[in-house]
Amino acid sequence: MQNIVREMAMNRGKELKIVIVTGPTASGKSQLATNISTHFGGEIINADSMQVYRDLRILSARPKPEEEMQLPHHLYGVVAASKRCSAGEWLRMAKAVIYDIHSRGTLPVVCGGTGLYIKVLMEGIAQIPSVPEALASEGRSLLQLHGIQAVYQRLLELDKNAADRLNPNDTHRILRAYEVIRATGRSLNEWQSGSLSLSPLNACFIIVCLMPDRVALYRKIEDRIDEMLQAGALEEVAALNRLKIDPEMPVMKALGVPSFRNYLNGNCNLENSVKDAKQVTRNYAKRQMTWFRNQIKPDIVHANFGAEAFDCIKPILASRLVHRKQKN
Incomplete structure (x- = not known):
């Protein structure tokens, strides 16, 4: 806490600006956050409730190790699968990371599709004691x-x-x-x-929301699940099974995990398991899109995927981040 206070004092008079990159699953948030961070000199903070878990790199679509080495990534794979990470716990971690990034004159780029995380970052949350x-x-x-x-x-x-x-x-x-x-x-x-014991950040938030065409998004979801299988998704779920984690823990309910556990436990064939994973993920993306339309007011909404969106939104971000040095 003393470190955070010291960092805030160092930055007194400097406006804290935070870029938030959000949108439904498979919309290209990570690629867009990487492009923004590379161009504007930023560091990426995870705001995906499943990407915080150490044992779920493939099915949570965490950035690959080589991608994380290209520029600083924070709060990815920092929680054991046997633990819970509440929105309050994430907010505490995120605030400390953001203050540190800001103290070094670098742009915090928050990236993720967990609406609750984004909401508490901007609005705060009542702190509920931990349950034994x-x-x-x-x-x-x-x-x-x-x-x-x-x-x-x-x-x-x-x-x-x-x-x-x-x-x-x-x-x-x-x-x-x-x-x-x-x-x-x-x-x-x-x-x-009750009163908010975990206050929101006093910052200027610039929200970029990717909202691709739903049909195109569904195709992307299906292709990505096929790619996850080739990358070892079944082996990842099998490793979770060996840990004998309580089925009610968050990591065991992550997209794809229950579907592939059913196959590994002999309850269905692989084809039906894959179909179920794709359907569940499509349903989740639909709920995300509805939530984003009703719960947040983005500064920029782009009807394309992250890789294609950057060139269009770059000038808008540049005008909002006028104090930052840009790379060609």
């Missing part, structure tokens, strides 16, 4: 033994207000609300409606 692993395990055991309806019924008894606001089949949110009430004695609603 024993209590988290209690909720997961109840789920595995008796199903989500049993967890929901228990939540109704402990925190009716939170339960009434949730879909009875929403496993993730029901478990989260149950864990919080058991760990803290306070409703998740109370924590969320």
Whole structure:
């Protein structure tokens, strides 16, 4: 914390400008962020909730090692698959990295499609205490033994207000609300409606949102999953299986992981597993596009993929980043 305060003092009077590159999965965000960082002298900060996990390089579409060596990348592969990385934890890490980048006179370029991460970066978040692993395990055991309806019924008894606001089949949110009430004695609603203990960054955000044609995006998604298979996606999921991680952990719900686990566990053939992975990913991209249209107000929206978009948006960014040195 002292380091962050010192860095902020060093930069007093210098406006903190942050470029955010976002959009649906497979839209070319990483390529665009690389082009922006190379041209304007930036460093890339991950804002993808699955790319934070160390054991999920292929299926999360993390930049390749050689790409990460071309220029600084931050918050990629920094969390073990057996751990959870909440939005609050990501925000704490991201703020420290961004202040450090800014203190060195370099442009922070935040890249990712996890809308919640972008939202908390700009708006802050109420800090909810960590849930002890024993209590988290209690909720997961109840789920595995008796199903989500049993967890929901228990939540109704402990925190009716939170339960009434949730879909009875929403496993993730029901478990989260149950864990919080058991760990803290306070409703998740109370924590969320309280003051922001993790404040947003006081910065000028320049948001670039890629929104390609949906049909073209779906083709890109299908091609990328085929490429992931060739790159070793099945072996990556098999390695996760060997770690015997709780199926309710975030990494085990990443796009493609449940589909390929079904194949590896003998529940379907490879063809159906691949079809399912592609369908789930297309559905996710559709939800992302809806979220971006309704939840954020980008400065630049480009209806193309990242590689093709840079030349068009470069002059706009240059006008917003007038103080930065540019490379030819």
